[in-house]
Amino acid sequence: MFDSLTGNERVKKLLRRMQDARRVPGAMLFAGEEGVGKKLFALEIARALNCRSPQGTEGCGHCPSCVRIGTFNYPQSIESEDWKEIVWTDHPDVGLVAAPKRVLLVDQMRKLEREANFRPYEGKARVFLIDDADKLNDASANALLKVLEEPPHTSHIVLLTSRPAMLLPTIRSRCQMIRFSPLSANEIESHLVTNKIAGARESRIRARVARGSLGRALAQDFQEFTEQREAMLRVLEALALSDNRIGLLRSAEELNEARYKDEYESRLDVLETLIRDAWILSLRSPAETVVNEDLLPQLEKISKHLDSTRPAGWIAQIEEMREQLIVNINRKAATDALFLTMAAASPPLQKRRFLPR
Ligand SMILES: [Zn+2]
Known part of the structure; x- marks a missing residue:
């Protein structure tokens, strides 16, 4: 049926x-x-x-x-x-x-x-x-x-x-x-809850970060995801709050550690959703559109330190590096360079296609 x-x-x-x-x-x-x-x-x-x-x-x-x-x-x-x-x-x-x-x-x-x-x-x-x-x-x-x-x-x-x-x-x-x-976050959430795949809080988070794909929500290793997200939140905080370059280089190093080799792309994905969320909040858009809503307090704090051109530039820089990675540049050097460029003074607003979805 x-x-x-x-x-x-x-x-x-x-x-x-x-x-x-x-x-x-x-x-x-x-x-x-x-x-x-x-x-x-x-x-x-x-x-x-x-x-x-x-x-x-x-x-x-x-x-x-x-x-x-x-x-x-x-x-x-x-x-x-x-x-x-x-x-x-x-x-x-x-x-x-x-x-x-x-x-x-x-x-x-x-x-x-x-x-x-x-x-x-x-x-x-x-x-x-x-x-x-x-x-x-x-x-x-x-x-x-x-x-x-x-x-x-x-x-x-x-x-x-x-x-x-x-x-x-x-x-x-x-x-x-x-x-x-794509499925709505509510449809995915109710599928996870009804089929007892996860508890209420976890289902809500998984549904929102699944970007419309029930398959993605079901395949997600939640433990791994929360670890990735904590690490990427530290990157965002270092960028927005403290301009902590040593911390950023340490994060870049961690991102390239052998044990996270297969998680590199998904960690960048997570970082992008966090940046988009902080961006949305800095534009004073409704908080319901934030993906990582359980991190709202941290994201709001970050958003207060942002003018909206910085997140736009960050996302453009991440996307640009992803394109370079396809032609196989040194990933370690590229990550260092990426985080340091992101930390540099407000870059100009990039192309419109990077506006949040
Ligand atoms: Zn039948």
Whole structure:
């Protein structure tokens, strides 16, 4: 049942209408950020089409068919050759194709086409998901075109992507595009509380920093996050309150410690949300729009020492360094330089695209 899924009520309404009219398209493109439920919605369509005791036109969620559709038999390791095959669920008519490395392969699309041309083994329809469809290259996209054009009426192909613009127009034009929205903080919070994933206080914080992605909120290691946030708050305080350069260089050093190697990017993300929050407060915008609202007292103190051009400059400088990191400059030296530049006298207001969202 779509009711068991969180958020995207508009998409639920649309898909229900298609199911009620028995007009579920053969080729669909689900576009939306990571972690908003695209795959779960696609599986719900597969359930609706194959359920043994449907509720109206929706899957019951409990019959053997519905239950088996929820379990993918993913290969044991990332290196496994089995990623080049169709990854089936426990239901023989529902499967997924994912890129083994960076691209979806021509051969995978041929296998998908062959399978899509078979009649359902057990249920009434075959449903195939293509995960990260933006990883189709020209060759694999072309191999997919034919089956997208005229899928057999018992087969449905759902492409999932967070970057629809990366797909070839020929692919996009053959699919019915369905856009997923980020979830509201309230939707994420109530999901975490209702499913007893975290207590009330933790759920509220996790929901607000998840930026609309339930998947991100669920995957978050809260302990790690709070440690990161404390460290980044110290950076912001050193920048805004004390102009403490020794402290900043120490923070830069900590950020580059080997044990935090994999956290570097996420620590910068956290620092940016803190800067945005302080910025919002310095503009006297309503405190409800602050992400890290449990740190309001500290953030308010910081915001009193800021004119609004400094946070704008800081965010521009962080973004600029991220771009440089892609071309692989020395990260340690870059972090030192970044924090010292940020500490320097008020930089000019940077491009408008850095305004808080
Ligand atoms: Zn069922």
